[in-house]
Amino acid sequence: MRLAILGGYLGAGKTTWLRHRIHTGALAQAAILVNEAAEIPVDDALLRGPTLSLPGGCACCTGRAGLVAALRELADRRSRGQGPAHVVLETSGLADPGAIIAAVQADPVLVHHIRFDPVRVVVDALHGLAQLRAEPLARRQVGAADLLTVTKGDAVAPVDLARLVATLRRLSPGAAIEFARMGEAVPAPDLPAAAPEDLPRLRTEGPPPRPMRLVLPQGTDWTAFAVWLSALLHARGDDLLRVKGVVRTPAGRLLLQTVRRVVQQPEILPEDASARDGAVVFIGRGVGQAQLERSFDRFVLGRS
């Protein structure tokens, strides 16, 4: 069963985006779970179709048990051949997608049933920058995204939009950025060049995360790399927000993805001769490129 997480800050346009997908029939085969932080569900009134509402607590903390139970139920039906193959979870605006992935992976049943689609995070062009300035949560959401959808882009001046996009690129260098208007995907507008916003340091967060890249030499042993990475994540998991890459293993090409300490069960990808494998992106703070390379050389390659 594939689980697509749709996240984003409060009012960013998650439901609008989802509603348009339902309208076009793109999700006809999918089950849709809507989680809301409030006790009284509102979004399910907007969304018609086979949706299941999970009110009363955000799925990454207080509502976690409800989410796990709902997913187990769907996984169980799927195992009997009745359930949907695809589940879309619209998180509450207060959820950290990373925490939801962690909850699913920590569940002994779900870990066997669920594979993750790329995490989509919706960012509001009107308020996005203000949220990123003030809210650690908004930064975490953007940091956890594989796909960023910028909404309401027509409501701000191009120069502000450009600055938001530059800031998003800096916070989440690995994520693709798309644009949507009223839930409908629109082509990227022509934007003037802009520098990313210099985000203030928040009390609870360290310096802004920076991307790093490790190129694995041909013939690097996957197990050696994985053991080293597991030690690294154990020690520095709070600083390494994301590790992503495609690595060669004896069993084939492996897609490796982590969010903080949580490693998604690696997925074997189809062979693709044109793909450039062996580059792993690290996004983190307090870790330097040179430090990373030195440690890799010493422990993975055994060169001291």
Next chain:
Amino acid sequence: MCNACGFPARPGVWTEAGAETAMDRTRARLMQGAVINRLLRPHGLVASDGGTVPGIQLATLTGATVIVDDLPALWQEVERMLGRPLDPLAG
């Protein structure tokens, strides 16, 4: 799960993905032992994964030995012994 010894406790650690044949798994296990020891040596710890006992045996140089289930449990136990997590980036 075996009722006597409790192994295997989990569906397998993510690091074990990528080895499908028995030969690959054996090779991976040997490589895992080598890299673990490369990481542990500066801290005066030794691990062995000989295959006679399930899990990984972690020992101090004075011989105190603990058996742990898997890699995540190993790093936790190492953290307990050292009083801090083993950081591959340090030093």
